[in-house]
Amino acid sequence: MRIAVVMGGASPEHQVSLASGKGIVKAVEILGHMAIPMVIDADGNWVDGQHEAIEILQACDVTIPALHGEGGEDGRLQGFLEQLHVPYVGSGIAASAVGLDKHLTKAVLRAHGIPVTPGVTLRGAELTDTEAALQKVKAAGLDFPLFVKPGNGGSSFGVSRATDLPTLLAAIADAAVLDPQVLVEREMVGREIDLAVLEFPDGRIETAPALEIHPDPNQPFFDATAKYDSAATRFVVPAPLDPELAERLRRTAIDVFEVLGCAGLARVDFFVPSDGDPVVNEINTFPGFTPASQFPRMWAAAGLSYAEVVDTLIRTAVARG
Template sequence: MKVAVVMGGASPEHQVSLASGRGIAKAVEVLGHTAIPLVIDADGNWIDGQHEAIEILQACDVTIPALHGEGGEDGRLQGFLDQLQVPYVGSGVAASAVGLDKHLTKSVLTAHGIPVTPGVTLRGTDLTDTEAALQKLKLAGLDFPLFVKPANGGSSFGVTRATNLTTLLTAIADAAVLDPNVLVEREMAGREIDLAVLEFPDGRVETAPALEIHADPGQPFFNATAKYDSSATRFVVPAPLDPELALRLRRTAIEVFEVLGCAGLARVDFFVTSTGEAVVNEINTFPGFTPASQFPRMWAAAGLSYAEVVDTLIRTAVARG
């Protein structure tokens, strides 16, 4: 098959997407297909030109939109591909849009009785009116330490741990540069556990063994530096979990996937407290996909190689049409 691999994009995750796209394109070639890389530059322009890109996409059998963050993982590219009637890997417009928007994700999951990290969303005058923002946090029962992040985005860009009013106001201002909606959440003390969800061509949805993150102790939390640039960060897979907790996380991850209407793949991130409470932190509808990324690591622990995971994604997308 001819497989288009779209990568890059205008989000802060541009370089991460390029790395994911290159890894996927290499796997596509290993599988015996023809990989056709299509790069969107950091300003959001197709390097080959939009008209040329449309012709290439329509000439391919399937597209892998290996974009992370806004402009690619948020439903915009998926809608574009739907208009072109091009089969593609992963979730459609609605699930992609909701999945990237952390506020909407939490609202939908809460409505379905799925526990999420407690928090509030600040927008409009909340971002500049300190008293209004503090009142909103007080009503929600939120106190320091807090995590502040853009409502749309990933790779920990724009995420800050705030321990007092000064750091909170700075964090809100920094996050607001990246997104007009800013999420302020309670710090969850406990373990960070990820689940990889994969849809198979016959419609089955499965999870790989869970992964536990042990972030670089030299960093304040699992930030972008700890994620991409630190040799001190460790990913333990399979995560040491008792059978009951492992089953609960697996069932919840699949429920999140299905409630949000996802397709193809997703990574669901949890916090597990010392009392065994598990809450959903977020979902990534197209998670980092380099050979060293968490998603492929988890499936490697299940016995699926990187190329085999890419093969499953392609075959599932083609089967779905």
């Protein structure tokens, strides 16, 4: 088959996407298919030209949109591909759009009884009106330390930890540069556990063994530096979990996938407090996909190689049409 692999994009995760795309291209070639790398530059333009890109995409059997963040993981590229009637890997327009929007994700999950990180969303005048922002934060019962993050995006870009009013205001201003919605959330003290969800060609939805994150202790939290530039960050998979907790996380991850209407793949990230119930932090509908990323690491622990995971994604997309 001819497989288009789209990578890059205009989001802050441009370089991460290029790394994911290169890994996928190699796997596609190992599987015996023809890989067609397609790059969207940092300004959001197709490097091959838009008309040429359309011709290439329509000549391919399947497209893998290996984009992270705004412009690629938010439903826009998915809508473009659907207009071209091109089969593609992963979630559709609605699930992609909701999945990237942290506020909408948590609103939907909360409405379905799925516990999420406690927090509020600031928008409009609240981003610059200190009194209005503080009233909203206090009304939600939130106290320092707090985490502040853009409403859309990933890889911890624009995420800050605030310990007092000056750092909170600075964090809100930094996050507002990246998105008109800013989430302010309670710091969750406990374990960080990820679950990889994969859809198979026959419609089965399964999870791999859970992964636990041990961030670089020299970083303030699991930020972009700890994720991509630190040798001190450790990923433990399978995570040491008692059977009851492991099953609860597995079931919740699948519930999140199904409630949001996801397809193909997703990574669901949890906080597990030592004195409370697990809460969903976020979902990534196209998670980091380098050979060293969490998603393929978890499936490797389940016995599926990187290439076999890519093969599953392709065959599932073909089966779905």
